[in-house]
Amino acid sequence: MSVYAALGVTPIINAKGSSTRVSGGLLSPVVTAAMAEAAGLCVDMADLQAGASRVIARVTGAEAGLATSGAAAGLLLGAAACLTRLDPARMARLPDASGFPNEIIVVRSQRNAYDHAVRAAGARLVEVGLPDRYAGAGIRDAELWEIEAAITPATAAILYVLTPQAEPPLAEVVALAHRHALPVLVDAAAQLPPASNLRALPATGADLVAFSGGKAINGPQGSGILCGRRDLIMSAALQNLDLDLDWKSWNPPANLIDKDRLPGLPAHGIGRSAKIGKETIVGLLTALELFAAEPDDARTARHLHILNQLRQLAPDLAFTLRPGPVPLLALAAANAREALAELQNGKPAIHLDPSALPDGVLRINPTCLRPDDLPILASRLRAVVIPSSEA
Ligand SMILES: *Cc1c(COP(=O)(O)O)cnc(C)c1O
Numbered sequence: 001m002s003v004y005a006a007l008g009v010t011p012i013i014n015a016k017g018s019s020t021r022v023s024g025g026l027l028s029p030v031v032t033a034a035m036a037e038a039a040g041l042c043v044d045m046a047d048l049q050a051g052a053s054r055v056i057a058r059v060t061g062a063e064a065g066l067a068t069s070g071a072a073a074g075l076l077l078g079a080a081a082c083l084t085r086l087d088p089a090r091m092a093r094l095p096d097a098s099g100f101p102n103e104i105i106v107v108r109s110q111r112n113a114y115d116h117a118v119r120a121a122g123a124r125l126v127e128v129g130l131p132d133r134y135a136g137a138g139i140r141d142a143e144l145w146e147i148e149a150a151i152t153p154a155t156a157a158i159l160y161v162l163t164p165q166a167e168p169p170l171a172e173v174v175a176l177a178h179r180h181a182l183p184v185l186v187d188a189a190a191q192l193p194p195a196s197n198l199r200a201l202p203a204t205g206a207d208l209v210a211f212s213g214g215k216a217i218n219g220p221q222g223s224g225i226l227c228g229r230r231d232l233i234m235s236a237a238l239q240n241l242d243l244d245l246d247w248k249s250w251n252p253p254a255n256l257i258d259k260d261r262l263p264g265l266p267a268h269g270i271g272r273s274a275k276i277g278k279e280t281i282v283g284l285l286t287a288l289e290l291f292a293a294e295p296d297d298a299r300t301a302r303h304l305h306i307l308n309q310l311r312q313l314a315p316d317l318a319f320t321l322r323p324g325p326v327p328l329l330a331l332a333a334a335n336a337r338e339a340l341a342e343l344q345n346g347k348p349a350i351h352l353d354p355s356a357l358p359d360g361v362l363r364i365n366p367t368c369l370r371p372d373d374l375p376i377l378a379s380r381l382r383a384v385v386i387p388s389s390e391a
Contacts, residue, residue: 068213110166195295210226
């Protein structure tokens with residue numbers, strides 16, 4: 001019996017992509033083998049994170065890195081690092097950040113539910129700008145001068161949630177922040193591919209960048225990366241690791257933690273709830289190396305191959321190809337909403353990308369489809385979808 005059957009769980013056909021609700025993506029056997037090997041031996045977790053830092057630094061070009069239990073965990077740890085820097089007394093007080101700089105500025109149109117992680121560290125978000133361009137009331141969004149006007153002695157950092165439409169440009173926000181000696185924490189959770197973003201975002205000078213490991217990188221579902229400035233990564237690591245140790249005999253790996261910069265050892269920090277296991281770290285790093293080594297066009301060709309196979313299995317359905325960092329198939333349906341629900345409630349459950357549902361369009365994301373899924377997906381789509389010409 002499969003591990004899932006033993007739990008009364010039936011696997012789904014995932015044409016939605018590596019989203020959290022549908023369990024992330026499919027791990028390469030190379031990644032699962034590395035995880036199994038890691039699970040069979042014990043290590044010192046600080047040493048393992050020091051090794052992770054070296055790999056992440058090499059792949060991203062950042063000074064240092066930390067393997068995290070997700071991009072949201074990276075935001076929590078990154079925000080904690082911006083609030084406390086290397087002060088163990090401040091680390092001990094979080095999420096109470098009263099009495100030291102605790103405001104993190106964010107452009108109002110970049111607010112989203114994931115910034116809960118930043119607030120959980122103890123930061124108070126200070127919103128700037130009016131997103132008129134989204135409201136249809138104008139063409140403007142937040143501007144640089146508005147961010148600058150919000151900076152006060154209570155400011156600890158600037159949070160930047162990267163999307164292709166984010167404004168003002170990241171490089172300009174970084175330059176402004178650095179003029180005021182403030183760090184910029186970037187949520188780049190879903191900004192891969194292109195793989196070039198792994199290096200391009202730290203190269204903007206952004207002080208901390210969080211990526212999800214369970215999305216495009218195709219690492220373990222509960223994994224992520226925080227990369228950036230050495231002192232801030234050190235702070236994040238200190239607030240994440242178990243440091244219930246004797247100060248005098250403590251000998252941390254120097255590339256991750258510079259003991260000389262500390263007056264003493266922090267206790268379990270705010271980041272303890274974002275604990276990550278050894279097998280997850282090893283799986284993440286293995287997946288990261290694979291992701292960084294595969295050219296974007298080779299990855300795209302793999303995805304197109306899956307989509308083309310599906311089209312051949314359902315030649316009567318008028319799919320259109322939607323190019324993008326990940327190519328998708330779009331299918332206009334007269335019954336899009338009902339079809340999505342019927343496929344999702346069928347056996348096996350089939351999950352499609354619902355993002356174009358308001359336009360009556362179903363989308364197929366290839367990243368988590370297995371070859372065996374394709375005939376079932378094709379026949380279910382043909383049985384359920386009522387085609388529409390409104391593409
Ligand atoms: C997915 C996502 C996150 C969270 O990433 P996890 O790795 O699942 O923790 C954070 N921010 C944005 C914008 C995301 O899309």
